[in-house]
Amino acid sequence: MNSHGAAPLIVRERGQREVFCGLTGIVWLHRKIQDAFFLVVGSRTCAHLLQSAAGVMIFAEPRFATAIIDERDLAGLADVHESLNEVVDQLLARRPNLRTLFLVGSCPSEVIKLDLDRAAERLGQRHGPGLRVLNYSGSGIETTFTEGEDRALTALVPAMPNRSAAGEAPDFLIVGALADVVEDQFRRLFAGLGIERVAFFPGNRSDALPTIGPDTRIVLAQPFLSATLKALEDRGGRHLPAPFPLGAEGTTAWLRAIASEAGVDAARFEAVTAAGRARAQKAMSRSRETLAGRQVFFFPDSQLELPLARFLSEELGMTLTEVGTPYVHRAIIDPELDRLPADLRVVEGQDVDAQLARVRAVQPDLTVCGLGLANPLEAEGLRTKWAIELVFTPIQGYEQAGDLAELFARPLRRKARLEALA
Amino acid sequence: MKLTLWSYEGPPHVGAMRVAASLKDIHYVLHAPQGDTYADLLFTMIERRASRPPVSYSTFQARDLGSDTATLFKDTVARAVETFQPKALLVGASCTAELIQDDPGGLAQALNLSIPIVPLELPAYQKKEDWGASETLYQLVRQLAGRVTPEAAAEARAALPGPSCNILGPMSLGFRHRDDLEEVRSLVEALGVRVNAVAPLGADPEAITHLGEAHFNIVLYPELARPAAEWLKRRFGQPMVETVPLGVSATREFIAEVAACAGVDPAPALALERRLRMPWYSLSVDSNYLTDKRVFIFGDGTHALAAARIAQEEMGFEVVGLGSYSRVMARPLRAAAEALGLEALITDDYLEVEAAIEAAAPELILGTQMERHIAKRLGIGCAVISAPVHVQDFPARYAPQMGYEGANVIFDSWIHPLTMGLEEHLLGMFSEDFEFSNDAAPSHLGHASHLAAVPSPASRGPKIAVEEAPSPAVGAENSVSWAPQAEAELKKIPFFVRKKARRNTEQFALDHGLGEITVETLYDAKAHFAR
Numbered sequence: 001m002n003s004h005g006a007a008p009l010i011v012r013e014r015g016q017r018e019v020f021c022g023l024t025g026i027v028w029l030h031r032k033i034q035d036a037f038f039l040v041v042g043s044r045t046c047a048h049l050l051q052s053a054a055g056v057m058i059f060a061e062p063r064f065a066t067a068i069i070d071e072r073d074l075a076g077l078a079d080v081h082e083s084l085n086e087v088v089d090q091l092l093a094r095r096p097n098l099r100t101l102f103l104v105g106s107c108p109s110e111v112i113k114l115d116l117d118r119a120a121e122r123l124g125q126r127h128g129p130g131l132r133v134l135n136y137s138g139s140g141i142e143t144t145f146t147e148g149e150d151r152a153l154t155a156l157v158p159a160m161p162n163r164s165a166a167g168e169a170p171d172f173l174i175v176g177a178l179a180d181v182v183e184d185q186f187r188r189l190f191a192g193l194g195i196e197r198v199a200f201f202p203g204n205r206s207d208a209l210p211t212i213g214p215d216t217r218i219v220l221a222q223p224f225l226s227a228t229l230k231a232l233e234d235r236g237g238r239h240l241p242a243p244f245p246l247g248a249e250g251t252t253a254w255l256r257a258i259a260s261e262a263g264v265d266a267a268r269f270e271a272v273t274a275a276g277r278a279r280a281q282k283a284m285s286r287s288r289e290t291l292a293g294r295q296v297f298f299f300p301d302s303q304l305e306l307p308l309a310r311f312l313s314e315e316l317g318m319t320l321t322e323v324g325t326p327y328v329h330r331a332i333i334d335p336e337l338d339r340l341p342a343d344l345r346v347v348e349g350q351d352v353d354a355q356l357a358r359v360r361a362v363q364p365d366l367t368v369c370g371l372g373l374a375n376p377l378e379a380e381g382l383r384t385k386w387a388i389e390l391v392f393t394p395i396q397g398y399e400q401a402g403d404l405a406e407l408f409a410r411p412l413r414r415k416a417r418l419e420a421l422a
Numbered sequence: 423m424k425l426t427l428w429s430y431e432g433p434p435h436v437g438a439m440r441v442a443a444s445l446k447d448i449h450y451v452l453h454a455p456q457g458d459t460y461a462d463l464l465f466t467m468i469e470r471r472a473s474r475p476p477v478s479y480s481t482f483q484a485r486d487l488g489s490d491t492a493t494l495f496k497d498t499v500a501r502a503v504e505t506f507q508p509k510a511l512l513v514g515a516s517c518t519a520e521l522i523q524d525d526p527g528g529l530a531q532a533l534n535l536s537i538p539i540v541p542l543e544l545p546a547y548q549k550k551e552d553w554g555a556s557e558t559l560y561q562l563v564r565q566l567a568g569r570v571t572p573e574a575a576a577e578a579r580a581a582l583p584g585p586s587c588n589i590l591g592p593m594s595l596g597f598r599h600r601d602d603l604e605e606v607r608s609l610v611e612a613l614g615v616r617v618n619a620v621a622p623l624g625a626d627p628e629a630i631t632h633l634g635e636a637h638f639n640i641v642l643y644p645e646l647a648r649p650a651a652e653w654l655k656r657r658f659g660q661p662m663v664e665t666v667p668l669g670v671s672a673t674r675e676f677i678a679e680v681a682a683c684a685g686v687d688p689a690p691a692l693a694l695e696r697r698l699r700m701p702w703y704s705l706s707v708d709s710n711y712l713t714d715k716r717v718f719i720f721g722d723g724t725h726a727l728a729a730a731r732i733a734q735e736e737m738g739f740e741v742v743g744l745g746s747y748s749r750v751m752a753r754p755l756r757a758a759a760e761a762l763g764l765e766a767l768i769t770d771d772y773l774e775v776e777a778a779i780e781a782a783a784p785e786l787i788l789g790t791q792m793e794r795h796i797a798k799r800l801g802i803g804c805a806v807i808s809a810p811v812h813v814q815d816f817p818a819r820y821a822p823q824m825g826y827e828g829a830n831v832i833f834d835s836w837i838h839p840l841t842m843g844l845e846e847h848l849l850g851m852f853s854e855d856f857e858f859s860n861d862a863a864p865s866h867l868g869h870a871s872h873l874a875a876v877p878s879p880a881s882r883g884p885k886i887a888v889e890e891a892p893s894p895a896v897g898a899e900n901s902v903s904w905a906p907q908a909e910a911e912l913k914k915i916p917f918f919v920r921k922k923a924r925r926n927t928e929q930f931a932l933d934h935g936l937g938e939i940t941v942e943t944l945y946d947a948k949a950h951f952a953r
Contacts, residue, residue: 016498017481021457043517043546048432049460067423071547083423090425107455107518140457141484353505372462372474379472
């Protein structure tokens with residue numbers, strides 16, 4: 001509970017949403033899981049979105065593609081399954097070493113009720129057992145941006161082996177795609193704490209998934225994984241709620257929740273985390289000078305908004321105005337809400353024109369928003385931070401705390417330096 | 423269903439957005455699911471547009487599908503009209519909304535708004551972005567300009583002094599359209615021809631309504647503006663200037679055509695050649711090294727066609743491949759390719775283009791941002807000549823492609839990726855100098871040096887041009903082997919032609935029944951294939 005003794009009020013809003021759909025998650029997931037391929041079954045719009053969101057062709061041949069539905073497919077459903085077979089054959093001829101193929105549903109495939117469960121089962125029989133075929137929906141009608149990762153991981157959960165005997169399953173399962181460098185840093189910290197049986201999900205390989213069992217504590221590294229959490233709980237895992245590992249305090253609180261559960265004594269915890277915590281504080285100090293006392297406003301984007309707002313207010317002294325977020329999952333986010341000011345306006349959902357009117361009225365020092373809004377708001381005289389960079393950049397853990405703070409401070413420092421141009 | 427890794431064009435509603443974003447006082451209401459708003463970033467990020475594109479989306483979700491998406495759309499229209507106060511409205515559906523068949527046009531009409539509504543039917547499962555842009559412009563022109571009778575237009579035309587024209591085609595997210603327009607306008611105005619309107623870039627509904635009052639139309643990008651211009655010709659009898667002023671000769675022809683249409687002397691526009699440096703630069707002795715450089719050309723129809731002519735007639739290159747993703751321009755492209763002794767590659771399959779480029783082994787690629795990536799992987803120089811666009815295609819400086827300044831810009835940007843004349847000779851002579859590697863990029867492109875070290879994409883295998891893989895044409899049963907000295911000699915040949923030299927030599931050896939390739943064979947083959 002915060003000092004005001006109450007959690008912030010959450011206002012729900014409906015209207016035009018200026019957010020990505022769940023397909024966008026493929027942009028980072030296809031790099032994280034290296035033996036998997038993501039085949040979107042969708043339209044030219046889906047292909048165009050992925051290409052635009054991926055910053056146009058970062059990788060010469062990505063591990064994702066779109067099976068573009070055309071008129072002939074719309075004529076009859078039997079055709080669609082046949083043409084999907086052909087596309088998958090073509091794909092596997094180019095990429096014989098895949099271990100997992102995700103069929104990813106889209107808005108058009110959902111609307112025409114294309115049964116991707118059945119398609120995945122059929123393709124699995126056709127190409128198995130070397131290739132596992134899974135499916136999930138990343139459609140905009142069902143998923144908002146990072147919910148795509150949530151659905152993809154949920155699809156992987158049934159493939160996780162059951163623990164067969166006590167002590168075989170990991171004690172802690174860290175859930176949510178993290179940059180490889182962040183994962184390695186956490187592994188070293190866990191080793192220092194004497195916590196040995198820790199697994200990360202997803203890892204680089206889809207054919208070596210961690211086991212799950214009743215002894216497993218589920219620790220989310222990302223806040224947008226409510227469906228994955230539920231699926232893991234259904235497999236017997238137990239959720240360990242914690243603030244998210246952003247900044248020195250967030251990382252400490254996250255590690256402390258795990259360490260307490262593992263029975264690590266306070267002295268050892270202090271000894272292992274002190275250096276990282278001090279480095280994080282030092283690395284954030286320059287940005288704190290820039291950010292302290294400044295106002296920040298969040299448009300909804302990735303569900304990282306509440307943890308980030310907590311980081312900016314608690315660790316960098318920023319004043320929160322409005323925090324928009326696509327969804328609020330209380331069971332996951334309460335440890336963050338408890339640390340936020342009780343008078344904070346949290347808006348779940350979106351009505352973009354109404355929200356734009358509010359941001360213009362508030363005139364915050366910094367606005368965190370999507371790429372479609374950033375330059376127009378800059379042109380109106382507001383300083384902005386692209387929200388997508390917070391998803392595509394390693395920001396978790398002690399060693400990234402300075403980088404995370406810098407992401408918010410840079411637009412303000414830049415404005416100050418370029419005063420002559422204004 | 424078609425397997426697509428990268429696409430040259432977006433869906434047709436993105437084409438409509440490009441038209442909407444070009445216009446003033448117009449709003450586009452799109453029936454579309456959550457997530458389709460991603461398209462805003464094309465404008466705000468690639469083009470650095472300082473305002474949101476004038477588009478409102480219904481952003482329906484699964485829960486709305488069960489209730490009433492039609493009402494949601496109507497509410498979106500009503501709110502957009504109230505908030506943005508447009509003078510005309512475009513309405514339509516994206517791919518998903520097309521499937522739920524809510525009839526956006528009918529729903530918008532039912533609101534009894536006081537402004538013109540242009541319903542757009544853009545079949546997303548058949549058509550693509552450029553078609554969507556062209557169709558949107560056509561529908562808009564038909565609907566708005568159609569409000570003026572041919573007689574009224576003729577009267578207005580007669581009342582104004584001097585000849586006038588419309589410039590049709592320049593639009594948002596077009597490849598250098600912004601600067602082409604300025605260049606073309608300066609040519610036209612030098613002739614004393616008044617520009618009645620430019621559409622869609624910068625036009626408002628009023629300007630579109632009065633398009634019929636000009637004497638003739640200039641069609642800058644046929645893929646985007648030809649249907650609208652043809653309709654204007656039918657309704658108002660306005661002739662079309664169809665020569666696209668890309669390159670020196672085409673610019674001269676364009677000026678002659680405009681002058682003829684306007685009934686004026688072309689001399690004042692031709693006098694602007696005082697700013698034209700390109701012909702002398704190309705004729706200067708320094709440019710001899712450009713002769714017969716092998717170029718592969720791929721882009722939209724307009725730019726690919728023009729590039730082929732410029733490459734051949736104005737740069738002295740040898741065109742070894744010509745293609746386009748614009749099916750609507752297939753016929754002239756096929757003819758142009760045939761004249762060059764080639765078969766045009768008409769496809770929107772990126773993988774097919776990549777394979778064709780590898781097979782042609784060019785020294786330079788003139789392509790889109792997609793070919794730039796192919797070029798990077800193959801270690802070949804590349805200049806971008808066409809959309810799809812990238813933030814780099816919106817330079818801060820004035821950089822048209824059309825007109826005389828465009829010809830200057832094209833000369834500079836096409837030779838920039840090449841190894842310069844003397845440097846090329848030195849590389850050939852001293853290729854074994856360890857600090858002066860054959861495999862290095864041109865010295866003025868320092869950031870791209872050591873092409874051989876470019877990491878290859880995971881799991882596809884390091885198939886870059888500098889790598890010496892035996893060509894697949896040589897089967898195991900009739901194989902030829904390379905003597906070590908011949909193999910070493912081959913490595914002295916500059917990397918960008920090495921692969922071709924290897925293939926030719928192996929073919930020569932096979933044709934002559936030679937089991938082993940010696941240094942002699944290598945040079946025999948070189949003489950054999952020399953023209």
